[in-house]
Amino acid sequence: MGEERLRQAPPRGPQGALMLELRAVTKRYAGIPAVHNVSFVARAGEVTGYLGLNGSGKSTTLKMITGLIEPSDGEILFRGQPVDRDPIAYRRIFGYVPEEPHLYPHLTGAEYLEMVGHLRGLPAVQLQGKIDGFLRLLSLYPDRYVPISSYSKGMRQKVLLIAALLHNPQLVLLDEPFSGLDVNSALVLRDLIRELAARGKVVLFSSHDLEIVERVCSRVVILHKGRIVANDSIEQLRALMSLPTLEEIFSQLAIEQDTPAITRQLVQLMEW
Amino acid sequence: MPQERRQFRLLYRDFLFRILDLELLASRGEAQRLLAQFTALLAAFSLTFAIYFVPRYGLSTLPFAEIGRLGWVDQDLLIATTMAIAGLFTVLAWNNVLPDRRDCLVLGLLPLRTRTVFLAKVAALATALGVAVTALNVFTGLAYPFAIAAPGSGSVGVLRAFGAYWVAMFAAGVLVCCALLAVQGIAAILLGYRLFLKLSSALQLAAFFAILGIYFLKPPFSAGMTWLPSFWFLGLFQKLNGSGEFDALAATALRALAIVCPLAMAAFSLAYHNYNRRVVEQAEIAPGDHSRPAMRGLAYLAAKLAPGSVERAILLFTARTIARSRHHRLLLAAYGGIGLAVALAYARDLLYGSSSFERRWYNPHWNEPNPPLLVGSLVLVFFAVIGARAVFSQPIALRANWIFRITAVHSSADYFAGARQALFTLVVAPILLVCAALFLAIWPVDPALRHVALLAAAGILMVQLSLHGFRKIPFACSYLPGKANLHVKLGLFGIGFLFITSQAIELEFQALGNATTYAVLLAVLLALAAWAHRRNAFAHDAELLFDEVAPSDIETLDLGGRGPRGGQPLPLPPPEIPRAPFRWRETP
Numbered sequence: 001m002g003e004e005r006l007r008q009a010p011p012r013g014p015q016g017a018l019m020l021e022l023r024a025v026t027k028r029y030a031g032i033p034a035v036h037n038v039s040f041v042a043r044a045g046e047v048t049g050y051l052g053l054n055g056s057g058k059s060t061t062l063k064m065i066t067g068l069i070e071p072s073d074g075e076i077l078f079r080g081q082p083v084d085r086d087p088i089a090y091r092r093i094f095g096y097v098p099e100e101p102h103l104y105p106h107l108t109g110a111e112y113l114e115m116v117g118h119l120r121g122l123p124a125v126q127l128q129g130k131i132d133g134f135l136r137l138l139s140l141y142p143d144r145y146v147p148i149s150s151y152s153k154g155m156r157q158k159v160l161l162i163a164a165l166l167h168n169p170q171l172v173l174l175d176e177p178f179s180g181l182d183v184n185s186a187l188v189l190r191d192l193i194r195e196l197a198a199r200g201k202v203v204l205f206s207s208h209d210l211e212i213v214e215r216v217c218s219r220v221v222i223l224h225k226g227r228i229v230a231n232d233s234i235e236q237l238r239a240l241m242s243l244p245t246l247e248e249i250f251s252q253l254a255i256e257q258d259t260p261a262i263t264r265q266l267v268q269l270m271e272w
Numbered sequence: 273m274p275q276e277r278r279q280f281r282l283l284y285r286d287f288l289f290r291i292l293d294l295e296l297l298a299s300r301g302e303a304q305r306l307l308a309q310f311t312a313l314l315a316a317f318s319l320t321f322a323i324y325f326v327p328r329y330g331l332s333t334l335p336f337a338e339i340g341r342l343g344w345v346d347q348d349l350l351i352a353t354t355m356a357i358a359g360l361f362t363v364l365a366w367n368n369v370l371p372d373r374r375d376c377l378v379l380g381l382l383p384l385r386t387r388t389v390f391l392a393k394v395a396a397l398a399t400a401l402g403v404a405v406t407a408l409n410v411f412t413g414l415a416y417p418f419a420i421a422a423p424g425s426g427s428v429g430v431l432r433a434f435g436a437y438w439v440a441m442f443a444a445g446v447l448v449c450c451a452l453l454a455v456q457g458i459a460a461i462l463l464g465y466r467l468f469l470k471l472s473s474a475l476q477l478a479a480f481f482a483i484l485g486i487y488f489l490k491p492p493f494s495a496g497m498t499w500l501p502s503f504w505f506l507g508l509f510q511k512l513n514g515s516g517e518f519d520a521l522a523a524t525a526l527r528a529l530a531i532v533c534p535l536a537m538a539a540f541s542l543a544y545h546n547y548n549r550r551v552v553e554q555a556e557i558a559p560g561d562h563s564r565p566a567m568r569g570l571a572y573l574a575a576k577l578a579p580g581s582v583e584r585a586i587l588l589f590t591a592r593t594i595a596r597s598r599h600h601r602l603l604l605a606a607y608g609g610i611g612l613a614v615a616l617a618y619a620r621d622l623l624y625g626s627s628s629f630e631r632r633w634y635n636p637h638w639n640e641p642n643p644p645l646l647v648g649s650l651v652l653v654f655f656a657v658i659g660a661r662a663v664f665s666q667p668i669a670l671r672a673n674w675i676f677r678i679t680a681v682h683s684s685a686d687y688f689a690g691a692r693q694a695l696f697t698l699v700v701a702p703i704l705l706v707c708a709a710l711f712l713a714i715w716p717v718d719p720a721l722r723h724v725a726l727l728a729a730a731g732i733l734m735v736q737l738s739l740h741g742f743r744k745i746p747f748a749c750s751y752l753p754g755k756a757n758l759h760v761k762l763g764l765f766g767i768g769f770l771f772i773t774s775q776a777i778e779l780e781f782q783a784l785g786n787a788t789t790y791a792v793l794l795a796v797l798l799a800l801a802a803w804a805h806r807r808n809a810f811a812h813d814a815e816l817l818f819d820e821v822a823p824s825d826i827e828t829l830d831l832g833g834r835g836p837r838g839g840q841p842l843p844l845p846p847p848e849i850p851r852a853p854f855r856w857r858e859t860p
Contacts, residue, residue, distance in 0.1 A: 067678070068674055068677055068678065088681050091678055091679065091680060091681045092681050098674060100671075102669065102672040103672050103675075104589075104593075104668065104672045105669055106592065106593060106596040106597055107592060111588070115585050115588065115589055115675075116679060118581040118582065118584050118585035118588075119581070119582060119676065119679040119680075119682075120679050120681060121582070121681060122581070124575070124581075147596075
């Protein structure tokens with residue numbers, strides 16, 4: 001038990017089962033590992049939380065899963081097939097909300113979504129209906145002809161979310177999706193993530209908000225300095241570590257600094 | 273006060289290197305080098321003028337009064353060139369003279385007076401204008417006064433001519449710069465912030481093309497003409513140099529300066545203060561509601577012209593980027609401006625005669641097919657195509673291109689075809705339509721249609737050739753400045769193109785009157801276009817490019833796990849932290 005149990009090896013999924021599997025994935029930049037030997041499984045029907053401090057390698061892992069960056073070592077499989085075997089087919093079935101809302105600022109929200117739909121090859125009539133529906137449901141419809149450069153952070157986040165869901169993906173990758181959202185939208189998104197999993201999607205969800213992760217996720221993978229330090233269901237982790245909340249589990253596993261001392265020193269430095 | 277002077281110096285230095293829209297032409301890192309290259313280019317013009325003009329005066333055996341009269345045309349050309357360069361310089365500085373949002377957000381939080389910032393900006397603009405005018409006249413300004421000083425007037429006469437030359441040139445440059453600043457300032461005051469944002473680019477482009485048009489189409493100087501500003505400053509130059517023939521023109525120049533300069537200062541300072549307040553409060557890009565009908569029309573056209581979803585997405589993305597990105601639109605306009613300048617230079621032959629065409633063929637008339645207009649239309653298509661090709665390579669919001677990467681679910685050939693279709697539909701087709709309307713209006717139908725058909729075939733060929741090896745989605749790939757080596761390529765292509773065009777137009781001009789020759793010419797062009805299309809189609813399996821690969825001057829050795837430290841990072845000394853007297857206090 002103990003640390004080894006926390007970093008348990010992922011079970012091998014049957015060929016064709018709807019699940020995402022990472023096997024010993026490593027990413028090195030100039031020889032320095034950003035993500036080291038990461039292995040886990042995200043299954044259909046459950047929300048897998050992917051947690052870690054800033055710079056721990058979460059976004060790098062998600063970008064490797066999308067194919068935006070290539071792993072230095074290891075393998076990423078979906079439905080038991082390496083994702084780089086047929087990247088075009090793989091791109092058709094995932095949706096991705098990146099950590100930072102990089103969008104084309106000169107396009108309006110509707111134009112951006114229309115472009116994404118065309119690029120994904122969605123039929124024009126269906127696409128227009130979907131875009132209008134999504135924009136209405138996420139309260140963006142009145143601003144659909146406003147350039148994205150004028151959007152608030154939360155509005156951009158909603159555009160990213162719609163772009164990720166427009167084509168009904170089987171695999172949903174969410175990197176800090178709650179960033180900038182107001183309370184109402186955050187509640188909608190929280191329920192939406194659960195609903196997506198209930199509809200049989202594979203959902204991998206990265207966030208710093210441990211309270212939401214605890215409410216939404218069935219399993220969590222905790223990353224620390226590019227390595228997995230925990231990979232289990234939240235209940236199991238609570239039981240194993242005898243800690244009541246995910247926040248305390250996370251603090252125990254991933255936070256090394258004496259936060260009160262740092263706070264005091266920051267104030268001292270400010271007043272110097 | 274010393275604090276304010278320090279602030280002024282810092283701001284002045286920063287504004288000076290940002291006064292021109294250098295991002296149009298080079299990355300930030302190359303800004304200083306590019307400024308030096310611009311200055312050198314202007315000085316090279318000056319040297320060419322000096323070598324061309326000055327010896328003629330020295331070698332002439334005519335009486336001085338006669339030489340002086342013949343020199344009016346040269347002086348007018350020098351003044352008009354100075355005014356054109358000052359105007360183009362102000363157009364390039366257009367977007368940097370009024371405060372931008374970033375400046376307001378950064379400088380507005382610092383303890384700076386608005387006056388200090390404003391004066392630093394004005395000083396930077398004046399310095400840059402001074403450098404441009406000086407560079408353009410550096411050789412002529414030194415040599416020409418010796419050529420036109422009255423005989424026997426000695427060093428006093430040369431000094432007087434020298435002073436007259438430089439005063440006239442700077443005054444001419446200042447008038448154009450102030451006139452454009454006044455237009456910008458008045459527009460900013462009258463239109464209000466949002467409307468000005470929308471119309472500013474149109475005003476800028478209109479000014480750009482007006483300057484080129486006036487410079488290339490203006491009539492040669494003659495004593496009775498008083499309506500062009502370059503003639504006024506010729507009068508000022510003559511007056512200051514002791515001639516009494518153009519007093520009225522000199523007085524007009526002074527009156528113009530007396531009106532325009534204070535007007536520019538007043539309008540510009542008022543606009544600056546208004547703008548400074550509003551730029552933070554309101555969004556930098558105005559809502560697109562007003563453009564909805566146009567954009568709907570575009571979407572309708574795209575659906576008709578590009579049935580494939582990828583082609584449609586690329587066509588719309590390209591159209592919207594060119595329509596809304598000031599950077600890309602201006603760069604395209606710069607190429608179009610070069611094409612327009614060459615075309616107008618040919619059209620000038622049509623207006624005033626005495627050209628190479630006249631010698632080679634006959635005296636051209638505008639209402640029948642004529643070489644100047646045939647060449648002009650072909651030159652416009654050529655520069656528009658290479659301009660668009662260059663603009664396609666310049667990314668917009670590069671970090672947003674991840675969406676193209678993760679949605680690349682079609683064959684690469686679809687994306688390449690989309691880029692070619694966008695180039696033809698958005699750039700070549702509008703020029704063809706304008707040319708068709710113009711030629712059908714002024715020429716007989718048959719030769720007009722024949723020329724437009726040849727122009728269309730040449731346009732298709734140019735599109736196919738220009739995008740050969742282009743493996744990108746327009747505006748979605750990183751760009752390596754310098755890789756294109758435009759300095760060399762543009763020069764070589766330009767010289768080669770003008771030579772080929774000259775020959776080809778001669779052939780076309782003959783072919784327009786001979787059905788067989790015309791059919792052969794059209795067939796050859798179409799065959800070449802088909803060959804180029806086929807060559808591009810063979811590249812269907814090429815991979816889409818999203819990152820230009822840097823030249824391998826520096827390569828990562830990637831010694832991870834194999835290097836002398838076993839892949840461990842180089843142990844660096846700890847960063848320097850504040851030393852004494854600061855000490856962490858013991859925490860209880």
